[in-house]
Amino acid sequence: MTKFMYALWFKIACIFVVILTGLGSFLSLGGILIAGETGVFSNNPKSYYGTPLCESTTYDYAQQVIQWYQDGVDTEDIANTFSNGNTNFSFALYDMHNQLVGQSTIPEQVGTKISYPFYFYELRNEDGSYSYFENAMQFTIVCYVAEPLQAADNYWFTYRIYDAILTLGYGLFILAFINVILFALSFIYLICAAGHRNNTNEIVLNVQDKIPLDLYILLQFSISSFVLGLFTYKRMYMDMGGILLTIFCIVLLEILLLAAVLTFSTRLKKGRWWESAICFRIWKFFFLFAKAIFSTILDAIHALPMTWKAIVTWLVLSSIYLVASRGDGLVLFLNTILLIVIACISAQWQALSRAGTQLSKGNLEYQVNTKRMFRAFRLHGENLNHISQGAAIAMEQKMKSERLRTELITNVSHDIKTPLTSIINYVDLLKKEDLQGKAAEYIDVLDRQSRRLKKLTDDLVEASKASTGNIHCQLMPTDMIELVQQAVAEYEEKLEMAQLTPIIHTPEDAPIYALADGNLMWRVLSNLLSNACKYAQPCTRVYIQLRQGDEDVWITMKNVSRDQLNVDPDELMERFVRGDSSRSTEGSGLGLNIARSLVELQKGTFTLSIDGDLFKAQIRCTRVAPPEPPAPPASSMSSESHTATENMQDTISETQSDTQNVSPEI
Amino acid sequence: MYHILICDDEKDIVSALSIYLSTENYKIFTASTGQEALDIVAKNEIHLILMDIMMPQMDGISATVRLREQYNIPIILLTAKSEDSDKVLGLNIGADDYITKPFNPVEVLARVRSHLRRYTSLGGMAKRASHLVIGGIDMDDDAKSVTVDGEPVSLTPSEYNILKLLMENPGRVFSSNQIYEQIWNENAYGTGSTVAVHIRHLREKIEINPSEPRYLKVVWGLGYKIEKEATQ
Structure with missing residues (x-):
């Protein structure tokens, strides 16, 4: 159904149907009118000679005769044209004195006899000059139509129509009904389908829809007037030519009307139909122009x-x-x-x-000078001053409480660390005592748990500092490939123990530099790698991928989780949440939280995603151009001990010659 | 028989450390405040001091400053503070080493041994031509041997070469690729973490605590270096 719903061929077919049925409706309704006039539906139809068909044909011929007579054609010639079996029409013309001027052969049997009066103000004399009259002169023409019809003239043609109407009878109604229904259906379909296409939901404009609206209306109007003018100028004669001209004009008008209706419906559906009009464009141009001037004036006033x-x-x-x-x-x-x-x-x-x-704007220091102000304004000014003071106090308090919180956590952890040192030391001493049986097992538990407590304390301090931004962060161009390789090398042994193979993907050999703090980024990678060691499925691979875009550098780490991950990725980054709900493994549950805080501290983003058992962590940081010359070292602690790098090349070549031949026996 | 002074206001830590150090045959002196420590050093011959920073009356920092006015005894600071800035401060005012609480007793013992050896036997050693010396590391390029605080360590040829390259350029940062090109004399294309792994092995051999190295430091995202004068 939808296939040919808006198909072009279907539309064209419908257009033809509309034109044909429109014409059919016109003709059949006209037929009904004539039939009614003729009395087809009153059981006593008039004969052909009493119908308007016959009458109008007679009138046409009579007019022809008068025309010729006026033009000075000899009455004999006129009579000859109509007589001798040329037509079924004959006439007798009388002047104002009721004197016979001329006449054609009157047939023996006359179907009907009609006389028409004509009025002349001028008359052509026999010598070619014209006579003019003050008052109209009445001529009378008496017309006769032969019965039965003998010549194949207009009478004969209209008799065919009469005959057809008589034969059809009530069938005309059926014909008219079918035509009108078909016309209406296809017309409504075309209106609905206008602008629609099969392959899109949008309203598509065709060529005529793109013509500016006012131009289109003007065009339509002039063409229609031309057609109507043509129609009335060439008055309809009741003959073959007249009927064809009528049909031609009707079809033309139908096409024009249909085109207009369709384009209007498409434009209405498209919306904002007025925008295509030239008038609108001109108006809009002037409107924008005026608006620009007005807003310029307004701006000037505001300034x-x-x-x-x-x-x-x-x-x-x-x-x-x-x-x-x-x-x-x-x-x-x-x-x-x-x-x-x-x-x-x-x-x-x-x-x-x-x-x-x-x-x-946040400038809370600003104070208004309220001296020499009117009372109402002074009060308002003082209020404003108080707002700024109040806000400054609130801000200070907030900062203070933030500082206190970090300080508290640091202090508490210091206080925990001292007794913890004793615990660890004495557990260690106990281990050296030669304890037997269960005591040795208990000592092992104490040893393990005290070490875990130590790790927890360290992580807690770090998490607190990282999340409050209390960590020294020095962003500088950092070689990410070098960093990742260093980090993986640090974890080589632990990864081996966990039976994991690290695989590093770098897209090109060129270095990837990101704006980061090497020490912090190492801690991020360290947390991720240690996570992998703890939670990855043994005998799998850990993929570390480095990628760079126009502005960003991405480090992605993927590994397969050993246990089922029933946790939301965002939840995993919360403090103290771990992949295994039993919490049987070592670890504080702070690693990912710290990693995220540290990455954010370096103006990057840290995202986790879980796809089944695939655990994926992604670090995004800002890409920078490689430093030139090589950047100074990242560690602030040891920065004073670094020397400049200008002599680097010399030193390297020296050492190269030295180291080439070394074969130490150690 | 070396004399070691342990100074901490926490009695349990003092006695635990005493137990460990006694097993190594050191004579132990104890103090609970900075002032006490000063008194003991004045009256006895002390070879090494383990000093807590946070103590009542006189803290470890002031005591260290006072001690340095007269003595060059190795001082190892013990503290719960783990900030980088605290470490820098401690080392700048004259401490020789720094151990954060909670500490591993084995590590404390190793550091004590290392400092005692350098203080007593290696302290005044003259620098010889073929010797490269940085802190406690002594590299004899003729014998191709390396000792750390007097103890010989066994290195593979690659590790030896890497250590030599870094010791010849103390304080200078070498990237993995630079090191690879120097040692293997090949283009460092696609060598991955070869150098990084070698460095880690090297660090395990020459450092007491490889995750907090004194000499061979990782400069994250740049490369590796050996400190010019490590922790001194």
């Missing part, structure tokens, strides 16, 4: 300081006053006093508004 605005307003108003009061001095004086007051008010208002702007 004026408040006082100037007041003065300009005063100048305008007082000049109007002056004109109105015909130069009254007192009005001018009072107005000047008014100006001073207004200027004061606007100046104070401006000061307050400036303070408001500063406050909204």
Whole structure:
């Protein structure tokens, strides 16, 4: 169904149906009218000679005769044209004195006899000159139609129509009904389908829809008028040519009307139909132009300081006053006093508004000078000053509490560390005592748990510092490939023990530099790698992928989890959440939280995703160009011990010659 | 028989350390405040001091400053503070080493041994031509042997070459690729973490605590270096 719903061929077919049935409707309805006139439906139909068909044919011929007569054609010739079996028409023409002017052969049997009066104001004489008359002269033409019809003339043609109508009878109604229904259906379909295409939901404009609306209406109007004009100029004769011309004009008008209806429905469906009109475009252009001018003027007014605005307003108003009061001095004086007051008010208002702007920008230090202000303004100004003080206090308190919190955690952990040192030491001493049986097992538990407590304490301090940004972070171009390789090398043994193979993917051999703090980034990678060692499925691979875009560098680490991960990735980054809900493995559950905080501290993003058993961590940081010359070392602690690198090349070549031949026996 | 002074206000830590150090045949002196430590050093011959930082009356930092005015005894600071800035401060005012709580007793013993050896036997050693000396590391390029605090360590040829390259350029950072090209004399294309793994092995051999190296330091994202004068 939908396949041919809006198909082009279907639409074209419908257009043909509309045109044909439109024509059919016109003709069949016309037929019904004539049939009604003829009395086809009254059981007593008139004979052909009594029908309007016959009558109008007679009138056409009569007019022809009069025309020729007026043009001075000899009546004999006129009579000859119609007689001798050329037509079934014969006539007798009488002048104003009821004298016979000319006549053709009257047949023996006359079907009908009609006389028409004609009025002349001018008459062609026999010598070719014209005579003019004050009052109209009445001529009479008496027309006869032969019965039965003998010649194949217009009578014969209209008799065919009469015959057809008579034969069809009530069938005309059925014909008209079918035509009208078909016409209406296809017409409605075309209106609905206008603008739609099979392959898209959008309304598509065709060629005629793109013509500007007003231009289109003008075009339609002129073509239609032309067709109508053609139709009326070439008056319809009741003959073959006349009927064909009528049909041609009807079809043409139908096409024009259909095109107009379809384009209007498409435009309406598309919406904003008025925008295509040339008038609208011209109006819009002028509108935008006027708007631009208006907004420029408005901007200029806004840019004026408040006082100037007041003065300009005063100048305008007082000049109007002056004109109105015909130069009254007192009005001018009072107005000047008014100006001073207004200027004061606007100046104070401006000061307050400036303070408001500063406050909204976060400049809480800003104070308004409320001296020499009117009372209402002074109160407002003081309130503004108080707001800034209040906000500054609140801000200070917030910072203080943040600092206190970090300090608290650090202090508490220091206090925990001292007794913990004793515990670890004495457990170790106990281990050296030769304890037997269960005691040795218990000592092992104590040993393990005290070490875990130590790790927890360290991680807690680090997590607290990282999340509050209390860690020294020095961002500088860092070679990420080098960093990843260093980190993997540090974890080589642990990865081996966990039966994991690290695989590092770097896209190209060129170095990848990111803006990062090497020490912090190492801690991030270390946390991730240690996570992999603890939670990855043994005998699998850990993939570390380095990638760089135009502005970012991505480090992605993927590994297969040993246990089922029933946790949301975001939840995994929360503090103290671990992949295994039993919490049987070592670890504090702070690793990923610390990693995220540290990455964010370096202006990067840290995302986790879990796809089945695949655990994926992604670090994004800002890409930078490789430093030139090589960057100074990242560690602030040892920075003083570094020397410049300018002699690097020399040293390297020296050492190269030294080291080449070394074969130490150790 | 070396004399060691342990100074900490936490009695349990003092006695635990005493037990460990006694097994190594050291004579132990104990103090619970900085002032006490100063008194003991004045009256006795002390070879090494383990000093806590946070103590009542006089803390470890002030005591170290006072001690350095007269003595060059090795001082190892013990503290619960693990900030980098605290370490820098401690080393700058004259301490020789720094151990954070909670510490591993084995590590404390190793560090004590190392400092005692350098203080007593290696302290005044003259620098010979073929010897490269940085801190406690002594590399004899003729004999191709390396000792750390007097104890010989066995290195593979690659490790030896890497250590030599770094010791010849103390304080200078070498990237993995630079080291590879120097030692293997090949283009460092696609060598992955070869150098990094070698360095880690090397660090395990020459450092007491490989995760907190005194000499061979990792500069993350740049490369490796040997400190010019490690922790002194």
